[in-house]
Amino acid sequence: MTISIWRYSHLTLAISSTLFIVLASITGIILAFEPISNKLNPYDIVNIDNVSVAETIDVLQKNYDEVITLDVDENGFVATNVFLENGENATFYINPKTGEKIGDILEKKPIFEFATSLHRSLFLKSTGRFIIGFVSFLLFLIAITGIILIAKRQGGFSKFFTKVIKENFNQYYHIVVGKYALIPILIITITGVYLSLEKFSLLPKDKSKHIEILSEAKNTDFNIFKTTKLSEVEKIEFPFSTDEEDYYYIKLADKEIAVHQITGQIISEKKDSFFTLGSYYSLLLHTGKGSFLWSLILLLACFAILFFIFSGFAMTLKRTQKKSKIKNKFTKDEAEFIILFGSETGSTLSFANSFYKALIAAKKTAFITDLNNFTSYKKAKNIIVFTATYGEGDAPINATKFIKKINTTNQHQSINFSVIAFGSKEYKHYCKFGMQVHASLLLQEKFKAVLPIHKVNNQSFIEFEQWVLAWSSLHNLDLNISKEDIKIPKEKEQIFTVLNKTKNNIDDTFLIELKPSRKTKFKSGDLLSITPKDETRNRLYSVAKINKTILLSVKRHEFGFCSNFLNNIDINDKLVASIQPNKNFHFPKKTQEVILIANGTGLAPFLGMMNTKKSKTKIHLFWGGRTKESLDIYKKQIDLSLKNKTLTSFYTAFSQAQKNKVYIQDVILSKPELIANTLKNGNHIMICGSLNMYKGVLKALNKITKEQLNSTVDKFIENNQIKSDCY
Amino acid sequence: MKLKKILLLIPAFLLVITALFSFKKYTETSPYKCMIQMRNYTGEGAYVVISLLNPKGEYEETLYVQGDDDEWYFDITEWWNFQGKKRADIDAITGATISGGERSISVIRIDNDKLDKGYKIRFETAVEDQDYHKDDVEFELTSENVKSKIEGKGFIRYVRMMPQ
Structure with missing residues (x-):
């Protein structure tokens, strides 16, 4: 239930603001280049962390008739407004050490001017500003609902950054990109909203004032100029006239101070209010001014937004296409076979639909509908439930009300049912919702299970067909399921x-x-x-x-x-x-040490891994076979790996070689330190071979982890430190 | 053929006359420092236009414009009636807007011969979606006033002038 609300809002918000978001992202991409191109100008020739205010003021007053202002921008460029000898007034960048002019003030390029206007007001002045501010807020909500959706899918906020299971391109990258782009996007939207609020005077009034400071001896003699570095300064206003009442005004990051032009005392200071600082940092964060890296992140975030729009709509389109395919020939009260489906992405529906078509083709009366539409059916003899499982064993979006409805709906006659659950073994809660449905139906008096619950892994057509065969033979039907109706990725x-x-x-x-x-x-x-x-x-x-x-x-x-x-x-x-x-069974990418455990033919994948692994990874191989001769066919490869030092150590167990059978798990038990250290240091163990061997090895590993690490082996399986492919 | 000669002379004469008058009368100008201190209002930065008015109260010249986004210029109604028609090039005398509580110092140039002749200096102010003040600050261009402090009525708290 909750999931549908979040997804619904995520989608509705996105649809209602797409056009503006696209516009803002594209202009945002252009604008990200402004701070980058400004930053590339060579006006920061001196490191202003090492220049004191006194130094620069000194050279300026020597070089020019009169100085009016001094500005230090986000890029560390120092600009000044002065009167030249000929009485002309000019503004330019200077070298803060020498006071010499080093360049003219950068003008905003027309393309950036155009993009800025479009970005913040769509050329619609206040109306446009309001729209953009509002859309920024909507994007903020979209990001929040997105975060919640990811958390739900991954199974909690704590698992936010865990691995995403790939179902298809759009879905996978929508989430993966989302996980990382969400932070910059949240920052962009919050600062955007903040800046809009400021424009519309919706922030509390700035009431900060200059407050007089009682003079202290150490504050005299322009100490403040000597101790303040130019990098701390935003702007200096020079005294308006020689009148003693005219002060130097120095704008620092969080306050403005007035300094007496003769005595050098700090006269007063004005602390910036919280909201002024907020505006300042919002602007910096929103525009990327002064930071190459942040501008780049903002640029990527803009691209990410465009990608979200693309992949989001592609997914929605696919989903609606799949859903619109239902066309019932009979009404719910005419049909003998009722097919109920619970589908999140629509792939389960395609299975249900193919089954429906096969029933119709076999001249049967069938009716297909969402699990949520469950009600009473007058002529129904059979109910077949097709359902997927969503996230942590939750119901798919169109099946959320089903279990409640079973208990409240009265059927006139007794009905046979069969549940076929779709899922992926890659998820922990494999087919969990399907099992819940099956259990709930079993509890009802009027429902009778004709088959145990049938699970289908990763949309396997073969597993599905097995069920169809079992079910149709029960009903003496000959059903032809068309594989083309089911859109599953074809193997190449x-x-x-x-x-x-x-x-x-x-x-x-x-x-x-x-x-x-x-x-x-x-x-x-x-x-x-x-x-x-x-x-x-x-x-x-x-x-x-x-x-x-x-x-x-x-x-x-x-x-x-x-x-x-x-x-x-x-x-x-x-x-x-x-x-x-x-x-799930690839050689781990970031690892220092790997223990490979195999028996019999399970050695095959490891032969390749030992052959290609990175030079610094240590590999230990444990292999169990029947006799010494069993090893012969693999010997060439293993010897080569040992010679190339891609294989660090090799342990064997030959079960038939001696009277007392020795299995590979027995050899493992003799190396508890190697096992424990590998797991403790976050390194990996891979197991390949027969299921019997797997059980034995896990038992041995569990013993070691319990004794040495005070933890069960399950923990390491769960966090993927132990990988296996057994049969 | 005297008439013909005269007829020939006329264009030559006209040419000389136009040539003479096309030399703009050379006028001395002086720079003045001008500090504008804004009141503590909230909202967007204010657009401030400093203009020179002739003794009849008509716009004579734009001295300075604070605010470089020209889509807002026509909010400064009175001035726009003048500038909108004339479209004088004001790029060189344009600066950034200033917000509530802020100060700015700019340099304006005024013809020396306009001093003490009944000319006036006007400061017009407008803030996006807020008020427009036709004569936030207005004072006569006298040698006394150009080194004084004048209180504003709208967004400007005061203006200080100072001959350079």
């Missing part, structure tokens, strides 16, 4: 050529080296998906990348369709497969 299949293949070792295991036919980006740890001919189900192999070729290790099983298919293949044969990225 291509042809691979077999470059090399080892002989089978003692365990019937062999290595195959494959060369992709196209230029393909992949890393060790990615998966090669092979679907043998006449088979619908694919097999996944964790691969190593060695010199742009793919290396995989296969164990032949007597009745294994795919392993036999690969076993029978010869050098130079071709096969069709696709590479699936498996980001």
Whole structure:
């Protein structure tokens, strides 16, 4: 429920202000170059941190007939307004050490003048200023709702900067860019609003006044000029006349002081009010004046805003397109099959819709609607729920009221139901909402489950088909689901050529080296998906990348369709497969030490990792096999890595080599310090191989972490220090 | 053929006359320092226009303009009636606006022969979306006044003048 409010406001705010935000961002991009181009002028030849006010005043009064003002701008350029010998009045930049003119005052370039006007008032004067100020406020709200949405999605503010799960380009970068651009955008909008409030006199009145200071001895003799550096000064007004009542006025960062022109005493000072300082810093932060780096950040933030608008609308468009596809042929009270869906991004809907179409094609009366529209259905015999899960196990946007409605809605007849839950195992709360729906329906007397809940990971069509098969055979139906109705990213299949293949070792295991036919980006740890001919189900192999070729290790099983298919293949044969990225099992980027643990064919991805890793990372390899001979096929690669020092140490366990079976977890237990130190220092452990080995290894690791680090192994799995790919 | 000669002379004569008059009468000008102290109002910086008025009270010359965004100039109504038609080049005598409570010192040049001749100096002020003061400060151009302090009626608290 709450999520929809935030998203709805995020979107509504964005739609209502897009045009102005685009305009302000584009002009903002242009304006970001103004401080940058000003800063590039060479008028800061002297470091004004080292020049005292007394020094500059002295040289100015020597060089010129009369000095009126001295200004120090954000760039550290010092300008003065003086009377020259010929009685002419002039303003120019000076060298504060010598008082000499070094350049004319910079004029605002016409392009910046134009952009400024457009940026702050759209050439509409006060009306425009109001609009821009208001839009700035809206953008502020958009940023705030954005922050809340990110926090909800990531599972709390504490996880704000944790990794974002990539679903598609627009969604992913909308969030990733959002996480980092939000801070500058918040600053831009707050300062923008502040400046607008100031323009419209909505800030409290500045009541600061000059307050007399009782003269102290040490304040005399222009001490203040000698001790104040030019860099602390914003402006100095020289005495208007020689009249003793006319003082020097020195504007410093937070106050103005009046100094007697003869005695050099500080006469009075005026402290800036809080709001004056606010205006000053708002202007600096909003314009980037005087700071190269901040201007650059502002520039990037403007680009980020434009990107948000683009990607945001692209997402919205996609979502509405997916939603508008529902067209019911029958009414809710005519239909025998009721399909209810809960979809956040619309992909679950495409599955539900394909199922609906298949039912209609099979001449059945079906009705499809949002879970939130749940009500009573007169002729319904079957209800099929398709639902995704959002964020921390929450309901998707159109399913938020469902569980409440189940309890309040009375059905006339008893109804069979089946729940199919969509989710991704990358999330902690995999399919959680689907399970809640299933459990809530089970509690109802009139509902009867025909199948246990069925989960579909990452929109897998195969997993979906398995359910369709089970469900339709229950109802004696022959359903044809069209794959084209379901918009899921297609795997990029291509042809691979077999470059090399080892002989089978003692365990019937062999290595195959494959060369992709196209230029393909992949890393060790990615998966090669092979679907043998006449088979619908694919097999996944964790691969190593060695010199742009793919290396995989296969164990032949007597009745294994795919392993036999690969076993029978010869050098130079071709096969069709696709590479699936498996980001969670890539070699960690920032790490000093990595422990790799594998058994059997699980060694394959590590062979590639050891081959390419950065020179400074220490790698320790633990491998478990049946016999010493089992290692033979891998020996060449491992010896090479040891020789190149890309592999630091290598430990083995051969379970069948001696009477008492020794497994790899037993070897791990003998190295508690290595394990504990690696985890303690934030380094990584990677595990690849059989599930049995994985369980054993985790047990061993848990023992070590409990004893040495006083913590369970789960903590390290959770924060991704322990990665695994087991099967 | 006397007539012809005369006819020929006429353009020559006219040329000499125009040539003579086109030499602008050379006038001495003197610089004056002029400090404007604003009242403590809130809001945008004020536009201030300093003009020279002739004895009949008509605009004669623009001496200084504080505020360089010309989209606001026509808010300074009286002056704009003059400047808007004449469009004199005022780029050289333009400065930034000054806000409430602030001071600014500018230098204006006034013809020496206008002194003590019944001419007047006028300070007009306007703030975006606030008031417009036609004669915030106005005083006669006398040798006495150009070294004095004159109180303002609108956004200006006072103006101080000082011959350089």
